[in-house]
Every structure is written in C-alpha cells, then in structure tokens.
Amino acid sequence: MVSYRVSVDIGGTFTDLIALNEETGEIVNVKVPSTPRKPAEGVINAFKEFLNNANPEEISVVIHATTIAVNALLGQIGLELPKTALLTTKGFRDIIEIGRQRRPELYNLFFQKPRALIPRRLRFGIEERIGPKGEIIKPINLIEVEKLAEKLKREKVESIAISMLFSFINPIHEQKTAKILNEKVKDAFISISSEIAPEYREYERTSTTVVNAVLMPIVSSYLNELKVELESLSVKAPLCIMQSDGGIASKETAAKKPVSIIESGPAAGVIASAFYGNIIGNKNILSFDMGGTTAKAGAIRNGVPEITTEYEVAGKVHKGRIVKGSGYPVRHPFIDLAECSAGGGTIAWVDEAKALHVGPISAGAKPGPACYGAGGEKPTVTDANLILGRLNPQYLLGGKMKIYPKLAEKAIKNEICQKTGLNLVEAAAGIIRIVNSVMAKILRIVSIERGYDPRDFVLMCFGGAGPMHACPLAEELQISKVVIPPNPGLFSAYGLLAADFKCNLVKAIMKKVEELDAEEIEHVFDVMERKCLKNLQFQGVPKEKMLFVRQLDMRYFGQSYELQISTTKPFLNENLLQAIESFHNKHEAVYGYSVKDEAVEIVNARLTAIGLVEKPKVVKKKLEGKKVSEDAVLTKRKVFFEKINNYENVTVFSREKLRPGNLIQGPAIIEQYDSTTVVYPDWTAEVDEFENLILKFGGK
Amino acid sequence: MVDLVTVEVIHGALTYTTEEMGIVLRNSAYSPNIKERMDFSCTIFDQKARLAAQAEHIPVHLGSMGLAVKRGLEKLDEPLENGDMLLFNDPYISGTHLPDITLITPVFYKDEIIAYLANKAHHSDIGGKTPGSMAGDATEIYQEGLIIPPVKFVKKGKIDKEIAGILMSNVRTPKIRMGDLRAQIAANKLGQKRILQLAERYGSTVLCEAMEEIMSYSERRMRNEIKKMPEGSYSAEDFLESTGTTEKPVKIKVTITLKDENLKIDYNGTDPQVEGPVNAVLGVTLSGVYYVLKCVTDPSIPMNDGCYRPVDVYVPEGTLLNPSPPAAVAGGNVETSQRNVDVLLKAFAQIVPERVCAACQGTMNNIAVGGIDKRNGQQWTFYETIAGGYGGRKGMDGVDAIHSHMTNTMNTPIEAIETIYPIRFLKYELRMDSGGAGKWRGGVGLERSWMLLADSATLSIMAERTKFAPWGLYGGKEGAKGEFYIVRADGTHVKLKSKCTVKMKKDDVFVVKTPGGGGYGVPIERDPSLVLEDVLNGLVSLESAKNEYGVVIDLAEAKVDRESTKRLRCKMKTNCNTGEVNG
Secondary structure, three states, rough: OOOOOEEEOOOOEEEEEEEEEOOOOOOEEEEEEEEOOOOOHHHHHHHHHHHHOOOHEEEEEEEOOOOOHHHOOOOOOOOOOOOOOEEEEEEOHHHHHOOOOOOOOOOOOOOOOOOOOOOOHEEEEEEEEOOOOOEEOOOOOHHHHHHHHHHHHHOOOOOOEEEOOOOOOOOOOOOHHHHHHHHHOOEEEEHHHHOOHHHHHHHHHHHHHHHHHHHHHHHHHHHHHHHHHHHHHHOOOOEEEEOOOOEEEHHHHHHHHHHOOOOHHHHHHHHHHHHHHHOOOOOOOOEEEEEOOOOOEEEOOOEEEEEEEEEEEEEEEEEEEOOOOOOOOEOOOOOOOEEEEOOOOOEEEEEOOOOOOEEEEEEOOOOOOOOOOOOOOOOOHHHHHHHHOOOOOOEHHHOOEEEEEEHHHHHHHHHHHHHOOOOOOHHHHHHHHHHHHHHHHHHHHHHHHHHHHHHHHHEEEEEOOHHHHHHHHHHHOOOEEEEEEEOOOHHHHHHHHOEEEEEEEEEEEEEEHHHHHHHHHHHHHHHHHHHHHHHHHOOOOOHHHHEEEEEEEEEEEEOOOOOOEEEEEOHHHHHHHHHHHHHHHHHHHHHHHOOOOOEEEEEEEEEEEEEEEOOOOOOOOOOOOOOOOHHEEEEEEEEEEEOOOOEEEEEEHHHHHHHOOOEEOOOEEEOOOOOOEEEOOOOOEEEOOOOOOEEOOOOO | OOOOOHHHHHHHHHHHHHHHHHHHHHHHHHHHHOOOOOOOEEEEEOOOOEEEEOOOOOOOHHHHHHHHHHHHHHHOOOOOOOOOOOEEOHHHHHHHHHHOOEEEEEEOOEEEEEEEEEEEEEEOOOOOOOOOOOOOOOOHHHHOOOOOOOOOEOOOOOOOHHHHHHHHHHHOOHHHHHHHHHHHHHHHHHHHHHHHHHHHHHHHHHHHHHHHHHHHHHHHHHHHHHHOOOOOEHHHHHHEOOOOOOOOOOOEEEEEEEEEEEEEEEEEOOOOOOOOOOOOOOHHHHHHHHHHEEEEEOOOOOOOOOOOOEEEOOOOOOEEEOOOOOOOOOHHHHHHHHHHHHHHHHHHHHHHOOOEEEEOEEEEOOOEEEEEEEOOOEEEEEEEEEEOOOOOEOOOOOOOOOOOOOOOOOOOHHHHHHHHOEEEEEEEOOOOOOOOOOOOOOOOOOOEEEEEEOOEEEEEOOOOOOOOOOOOOOHHHEEEEEEEEEEOOOOOOOOOOOEEEEEOOOOOOEEEOOOOOEEEOHHHHHHHHHHHHHHHHOOOOOOHHHHHOOOEOOOOEEEEEEHHHHHHHHOOOOOOOOOOOOO
C-alpha cells in the first residue's frame, strides 16, 4: 500500500497541503484558498481535494502548522478571548499590566500599550510569600484560595493562570493552589508558571503563563474540531502540530501547552533549510524566506537551527527586531527569526522631503503589484523587478497569470520618478537596492548580531521571491555560496515533513559555579530527562529514537543576560570546568571581551529532548554533463544589473528542463513554475544531484 | 554628488549600527541599571562632530550628545589618535549629570577622522556624599561625585590604568563600574568596525557626503512641519516645587515664536539657578527642546543635527536651565528636565492642541538606597526610577503606570532585586483614583513598597509633583500628587519630602505613590461605559465616578444607572436646559 506523510501549512492567502510518498519520495501538492475566520475549513477543503486521488488510510501522519494562536492574540480572527483569571501573590496583581514600565515608542505622544489579556477585576492576590532562596516567608492562605475558587466558578471563568513570586525556586504554593482549583473549578483550564516557564523575572514568567492560559481554550477546541472533521473524512492518522522551536508535538501535548505553538508557521522554513543543508553537506546555513509581504531570516549552526527564548508575541516589528513592550513576552524556545516587511508586494514610495522608501505597507494579494493588472497603482518590488527584466514580461505561474509591464512602468513613473527626478531604470534599480539593504539587515541580525561571521555560512534562498534577490544579498554579506532548493515556493510546507518531535524543559539554578558541584546539576538534568522521556513515549516515540540535548544558561555574576552553553551527559566536574571555559570563549566572541577571574553564575539548566522521525527520502540523481541542452533554453532578454549599471542581453533557462550537473555562467535567468532565479554577473549556477541550484561567486 | 538611493542605504546602515551598539552595551554590561533598565544611549557623529544618527534610547541623553561631543573635543589639548577613546562626565561639558559617563571614539580611515562614535551610560554610582550619587540636598557639584574632565581613558587601544585607578578609588562599586565601562568600550569598538566597513564599501567621501545629506533631509522635513504651524508668539510657565535645600518653588518660563519655517524658543523669565541639585545644565534643557519638537512635529523624522537647524534656543546664563559651576545638577537631569517638557508642551498646546497630551507624572521618582550588607560586608547600592500616569490625549486615555517623556528605563525584576539586595517587596500595584478625571482620563500612577532587611541603610529621594499636581487640558482635571513615606517598625508614619536623604532601619517599610497623569477634556463628557469599566477594574472609585464624572453605577448589576447619571450630569453642567447630556 502507498503511504503518505501529509503536511498542511496555513498561509495568509493559501492553505498548502503536501503529501510525500514515503516510498518514492514523490510529492503531491494541493493549494486551496485560506479561510481566515474558520481556519479548519481550509484544511478540510485541502484534504477533500487530496482524497480525490488517494485513500484516507494511506495517510500515515498529518503534520500541521497553524497560525491560530498568534491570530487570536492579534485579534484577527474575530474571536473573543476566553474569560481568564490570574492568581498571584497579594500586592502584585498588576505586574502583568505594569510590565517593564517602558513605553514602546519614544517620541509618539499617542502610543498605546497592548491591552492586558486579563482585566484587572479578574486578577487576584493570594496571601502567601516565598523568598529568594525558596524559603516560605508567609504560608499560603488556602481558605482564601477556596473562597476564590467558588467565585471563579460563579463567574464562569474558562481558564486560570497561576503565577506567584519565586515559584521558579519553590513551586509549592502554586501547586497547592492548582490542586484546589482543579477540584473546585473542574471545567476551567489551568496553567501554572512553575510548569510553563520556571525561570526568574516575574513579569516575563507571568506573561508566558497568562498567554498560555488565554490560548488553551481556543487551541484545544480548534484542534479537537479539526480532528473530528478529519475523522469524518476517515483520516485516522495521528495529528501533530509544529511548535515555535521547530519540533513537532502531538495534538494532545500542543493543546496542553499552546504557548509552544505560537510561531508554528515561520519555523517550518528554517527546519526545511536545516534538513536540506544536511543532505548536501552544509551544516552552517542562513535561511532566507521571501514571500509576498514579508522576508524572514534564520541561522542554522552545525545543522541545528538557532533558538531564542526571548520573544514578544503580537509585538510590533521595527527594522527586523521586535519592539520591546509592544507585545506579550513569552519565555519559550522559538526559532530565532528576524523578520521585515519586504516581499514582492511591498510598496515603494517617496516622502515629502523626497526620500525613497520601500515598505512597510504591502499591496497584499489584492490588488497586488501594479503589473498584475488587478487595479494596483502603487509600485512594488515585483514591479521594479519586472522593469529590470528579471521577471518574465508576459506571464507568471507557467502561463496561468498574465503580466502587464506597462502598468508597472506607469506606477513607478507616477509615484517615484515624478517625485524624485530619477528616470525609470534608476527608480526601479533604487527600489531593489533599498529593499535588498532592508533584507540584508535581517540576515545581519541573525548572524553578525549573534556573534557569527556570515562568511562561514551558505545562504539558502526560498519563498516565491527569494531566489530573485539571492545574489546581491550574498554579496552584501560576502557569502560565496547560495542554494536554491527544487521547489522554492513549497519549501516551508516541505519543512513540516522533516521536523522531529521536541520537548523542552528548563529549571532555574541561580548559583555561582563555586557554590555548585557537578552532581547537583547532573541531578537536575536527570530529572528533566526522565520527564521528557515519559512525554515523548506518550507521544509514541520509541526510546532508541530519542536524543537529549543539555544546555546551561550562564553569565558573569552581576550581569543579567545569559549566554547558552551546550554541555554533555553525564555532567561531571570536568564538564563543569569545560562549560565555564566555553562561557568565557563565547562571551569573548559575542561581546568582544571576557574576564577569566570573574565569578560565573549558572542561571538555568535546559533540556531539549528530540524524538527522531523518519525523514523524507530525497532521491540522488546521476550527474550528467555540464552542458545545458538546447531545450532548456527558453529565450533571451535584456536584464539590468547594478554592477554594470546597464542592461545586458542574457539567456533565460527553464529550471524544469535543466539536468543535474548542468552549469550556467552568469548573468542568466532561470525560470520555474513558482519562482525566478537571477544569476548575477560573476556568479555561476550549477544543478546538483538533488536538483538544487547551487550559485557560486566567482566560480567557473 | 552621492545618489539618493545610496543615501538611504547608508542611512539605514548607520541607524542599524547605533542599535547594534546598544545591544552590545546592554548585553555585556554588569549593572542592572544598564542591563535591565537600559539607561544608556548610542550615537554616530560626522567628521565635523555633528549628530548623524542615533538609536531610540533615552531622550535626556540623546539631546545632550551634540553638545557633549562638540565641547568634549574642544577641551582636548592633544588631538585624538587612532585607538584613543575620550571619557568624561563633567556636566558643564557633557551636558547631563555626573553619573552619565560619555565615551567618544574617533574613526580613522586612511589617517583621517571620518566619524565619531559616542555613547553615554548612567552608572549607578559615581561617588559623592550618598550612594547612587543623587543626593537630594547637594549644594555644590563636588558633593555629587567624581568630576572627570575629558581624558583619554583608552590610549592606542589600551585602558589607561592610572585613570582607571582614580576612577575606581572614588566609586562605591568599582568592579561593576569597570564592567560597565568595558561594555561602553565594546559598543564603540563595534561601531568603529561598522563605519570602517561602510568606508571600505562606498569610499569615505561618499560616506561623509551621505551623512551630510541625511542631515539636510531631516532639516527639510522639520522646516516643512514648522511651516504648517500658525505663526505667532506663545508663552507658558510651570514650577518645580522645591530645590532640595529649600521648599521655595522655582519658575520655568518659555516663549515660543513661530515665523515662516523658523522657530525660536526663549527661556527669558526663568528663575536664576538655585542652591539645591535641581539645576539643569544646558544639554538637559536642549534635550527637552529636541524631544518635544520631534513629538509635536512628526516622530518619524530621523533625529540628527539637521532637526536642530531651524530652531533657535535662547537660555539666559545663570538660570535654572543654564547654570554656572559649581551649581549642583544631579536632579536637573531627572526632574527639571521633565518640568521643562511640561512647560514646552503647555506652550505647544496653544499651537497644536490635538498633538499634545495633558501633563504626565512629571517626575522620574528617583530612589537610591544603599549601605553595607552584613551578610558579606560589602557596599550595596540600588537605584531605580518609578513609573506613573501618562497624560490624557485627544481620543485616548493616558497610559497607566508608564515612564514618560525624558526617560524610558525599565524596572528591575523584583526577583532580581531580592536575590541581590537586602530588600523585600510588599506591593507593586496600580493606584486607584490617581488618574486626572477627563473625557479622556489621565493614566493612573502606582504604589510600590518594600521593607529593609539590612540593619540600616541610607535612602535618597529625588522627585517632584508632591505639591503641584500634573495639570489637565481643556477641562480635564489634575492627576493625583505623589507621596513618599516610611512606616517604621513600630507603626509610625514618617512623611518624606520629594527631595531628601534619610536613614532607614531594619524592618522599616518605604512606600512610594507616584502621580497620575492629567485628564484631557471635560470629565462629564466621558463615555459612562468607560467609567464603569474603570470602576469594575478598581482604577476609579464609586465616589469619584459620581463626583468627578457624574456617573452613577449599580455595582451589584455591574452596570451604569443611565437615568440617575443623566440627571446628575445635567445638574453638574453649569447651564442645564437642553436636557441633552452625553450618556
């Protein structure tokens, strides 16, 4: 029997379903319109279409990336947030609203703070207090908790967050509170800070717990509904959800900790990059995904995507970074992504003082770029690429979509040339240079800003628009090798099929290294490992498929931001010394100095358990000759290149017709169904045995 | 002439560099004040020492940087060489108070200086008579800490150990100081690297020309904005409630004159400098001017030297806002700077009423506490500023419990403070009825209290708005005034002045209540459902709902009593014959 692994990725415009034939490695693709108000509907529609040519029992697993969590918090899907209450230490119920007391915008007198997810009247202080060493300063008043439980029941609260001071060291008061609530308010979901995010910093820990509590009812009911509908189509395969850290989790696990699936979608592209990098033997990769409205960058080192634990959900993004205080902080591992408003549909404009800008506004799917002829009058990045000869001037999507270069020209002339005095070509080239500089910035954020030299990386470019901008971005960062995977437009959905199970735990340590012995840390790791093992087993991962990764969050005593240092099992005294040494070195690499005689503190121990899944088979093709066959040559057209500051007549190739081993000398254009690769002068393009396009600078 | 696309690309790169410098500074610093509260600022200057780019850090630092770099370089006897870094904190040169240490690094490209990097960071102690170096009763700058004139702290890439030695011998927490200084150096080094990369890429001529154009661009936009404002002369005044050594109010007066695309700001009529530490050096005054200018024009205009060109500022010497040495100035930064903004906004309220907010809390509530920790025999110092209410705005309430105007520092997590310092927190909550009533309510202040666990400690307060409340606009009421007191272990309350230094003993509880923001518009025009929301959330009391807003609430039903509200509001209106009342 045929067996398919199926992934479903919900995007802003389309819901993509990819089915991977586990035997042949062949891919089936279904694209249906997204249904933002009822996201499950689009998923089901995609399945119905897929099942026209397949049997439900042929599906072995369904892997799903969902934006439901983040959209609920952004208020985008018209959902009332569920009635949620917060229980915290008496005197501190407003920590969640005061936040870090910082305003997100400095010079805007009309700024707003994100509204509190739980209104003040549903935030309650409980008499109790635990001190910085975990000592009980004031025992918890359980009678008060019981009375409150009655009230919450009367108020029909759907979900409850519990977060008390210093619970990351001593969770006893939170646990006692949870026990009572579990008994008395049976219908409500409960989230406990010492379980959801046991790290110091009360605001961030509470915020994470509150976000989890608010999401629990929404995500549970969404996943349940989806499961029921899939079963009504006789799809009985297990349902897994992509987490923000790039691992997958079973539906049940995700429903319990929805805070872990917030950035479910964007993680997939980075996972795909890591997977492909592994196949072609490149372990250090900068992943670059450019679609219609945004571009996203991530870094992969030694085959592993970089992870961050500092994140604000629903926050505003400014120049690739999230503006502090504009969203809700969540302490959970996220794939470290930098994002900017730069895609094919991003609009170029001129301000009153005659400066040219690109973004952040996008023409979106409707009306889209001016050249689509759907009524758009504003010039976009796609229009600029068209004027410069990079896009096919007649049609896109293999002929499905007609293109109108005159409209692009008109839009650029009206909106840019008339206001700046630039001519058409200068304006179009300017738009591309500016959008490239914005996108180079996000690549810098995930590399240079994190202490890594981009020259040590390979650039993986995908998304519909990514391959058009690959060469100039690589030059800007002095990267000499670029990989364009076979189906750049479907690459993210493909990543879902390559994701492993992941389970993350963290435990606060908060001690100087000289106050610690290795045994104590080994014990902490051991406890976490056993918990994760149980969790993965529950999700059906066999023990021999499990991997455990240990990390320590370390800093100089007195600092308050940590660096993550990898360590090993078992953790012995020599490993402790090694960790300290690694910390000094990393501090030197990231911040330019280290102080060997300074006291080092271990703040947290982190454990990531990985449950390996069977990876998609990628067929290795036989390399043929370098020479491109005649039938792969489509035409010739004039393409503008910044370096020569002029148009050059270049050959346009069909990617579908190129054979492994073929070598093309730039400048050249390579067209395929959903993407166009621009090979700049001084670059070569080679098709490798996995049908990737490998672009090399100066390569002959 | 460099093309406009290259200008835009270089502009982006420069701004990004200042942000990146900030990240390095924050991540590698030691003190919570820098790491957690991010009390620092990073900038790039062109070769003529004019501000070319800045990150959005702390407004009171940023506006002073232009003056600091210009004066700092002027004071040099020998020119800066490659690898040198200039360090100073003399307020009469650097433009802000002693705890702010400025570090300037020249960028050499082919033996020529093509740019300067400058950052300023607030160090939590720089010596002087009290821990935290913010003595509320200082009468001369010598009492406020170590004064460092511009010195080459880094010479040819190496820290000058002798200068470092002097510095470390004069501060209470030398190790942390050194850690923070190293972070400042790391930030400028990073900036240096980035500028050199740009010079390599585009050539130094293009780079310098681009900086010139970035400044002209901001100038053009600023002039456009000014041109749109109605011509005329507009005055406003407000007062500081005390000076630290006397309870006598001090006046700040400003007159703004608009003509064509130029703007004149004249502080004639401001009181002479005072004996206490609330004098604001010129850099602080300018910071306020530049901050307000950006707020009331278009916050998206890139801040640089070009923005300053259409503005002519006159501050008479020897006054509160441009004192002469040796006047004490620690509080000028934090308190007088806020009042300066209040006065400027009051004046702009006559020019662009829909673009300003009512008065915010108007203080930073600086608290410094320290002593000797018996547990390890070491000195400890903890410094913080506390948020309050933001002023109401047209169409929007003021934000609750937030830092306003000249500062934007973060709080330190309670779980971090209690782990390090002998302090235990008892309360950190929003303060009911503190937001000024208005159609758009002023933001509420907050209440923060903690107990001292050490045997003794010295507490310094530097604050304002405990006597004169934050004002409302267009019928909006005043926000609540601030309060400070100590509850002794025996239960007695000791009320504290807004500027003072006192001793605390074990188990004493220190309580701060911060001011609320002023309201905007007439309170009885506020949508009653918003009043109900505030009452249910405990931000406005039932009594205030009735007395201030004319809204009667049925608490049991959690709804507005529409009939009684209508009647009450009618009665509260001066002429009540239409019967048509909002609500």
